[in-house]
Amino acid sequence: MAGKAAAPGTAVLLVTANVGSLFDDPEHLQKNWLREFYQVVHTHKPHFMALHCQEFGGKNYEASMSHVDKFVKELLSSDAMKEYNRARVYLDENYRSQEHFTALGSFYFLHESLKNIYQFDFKAKKYKKVTGKEIYSDTLESTPMLEKEKFPQDYFPECKWSRKGFVRTRWCVADCAFDLVNIHLFHDASNLVAWETSPSVYAGIRHKALGYVLDRIVDQRFEKVSYFVFGDFNFRLDSKSVVETLCTKATMQTVRAADTNEVVKLIFRESDNDRKVMLQLEKKLFDYFNQEVFREDNGTALLEFDKELSVFKDRLYELDISFPPSYPYSEDSSQGKQYMNTRCPAWCDRVLMSPSAKELVLRSESEEKAVAYDHIGPNVCMGDHKPVFLAFRVAPGAGRRCQPQERSLREPCP
DSSP states (O other), X not given: OOSOTTOOSEEEEEEEEEOHHHHHSHHHHHHHHHHHHHHHHHHHOOSEEEEEEESTTOSOTXXXXXXXXXXXXXXXXXXXXXXXXXXXXXXXXXXXXXXXXXXXXXXXXXXXXXXXXXXXXXXXXXXXXXXXXXXXXXXXXXXXXXXXXXXXXXXXXXXXXXXXXXEEEEEEETTEEEXXXXXXXXXXXXXXXXXXXXXXXXXXXHHHHHHHHHHHHTSTTSOOXXXXXXXXXXXXXXXXXXXXXXXXXXXXXXXXXXTTOOEEEEEEEESSXXXXXXXXXXXXXXXXXXXXXXXXXXXXXXXXXXXXXXXXXXXXBOOOOOSOOOBXXXXXXXXXXXXXXXXXXXXXXXXXXXXXXXXHHXXXXXXXXXXXXXXXXXXXXXXXXXXXXXXXXXXXXXXXXXXXTTOBTTSOOO
């Protein structure tokens, strides 16, 4: 299944998916979701595949435990995945711990044709050969094969039960070492607050959290390697600029609460045309009269307002986006392209990479034309987020070599 005879190198598929909706309505959504996911696997035929999930288990993890078990079992034993004879699954199921719970789930699948794959033990500081299929859950803090942190409460004090954080693993594939980081950053709590300043206060919080993660994965504890960071970054379009552009010829009406005088709603009306309502903005309402603007030409006209990654332009790279905003889609299983009127559509779900990882991917692109960066299930309801994937090939001899045989990572590679 994996790899074409004419295409040398190791095929890699990295997927990020906020799957909270799948566990809130598993009967209607999981089957479609899995079918679309398997189709991407079939199309790109990866040797090594990583699936990073956020909000794994949905809003109520304890109530969803049976659905979680079924989903994991399906991924590990389905006919579509039968040629992946080794797997590692890391599920943060410690939902009773407010201090540690992140609701992150990381899946790694290795094709049977792939030889000598190693994973890094962060405690022993050595690579270990990957054999068989193993699932780790509950308290991931004690698992030496990963690093996991939940962001401190003071990062987002108004959210008492935030589940944002990251999980990092390190791999040696085709004699090339790289880190894979599953990440979930903070959302916009209020459309009204996001609209007040440019950049928004929430963008500043995400900037701080992502900066912390990047500093953490390149600190002095371990040798530096290429890294891919993929997850739900919750990056949003610059709200103030978007509203000004969408409502250029509109007048704004402010609605305040009678008891507190707090702004609770903004209504933008056309100056003429019978003062037609163009946009209504509330804490959790973003109701624009013409959703086509977010879908037309994959929302390309809105990319100029996608500014949050620019802060990290020297540390993180992304391929050109050619798919529509990945969030917030309708959770109605009969709707595949409709956005909810809760937030301004945005590219929340991304696959980002370090400069050295970029070289790996672009080398693949120049040699094989085998790079794809896209979303999954464009016409099918996948929940409120569309998964996003990056497919590429690691060319033979590319990247930083790793010497896995019981060698400490602090020792130099030959």
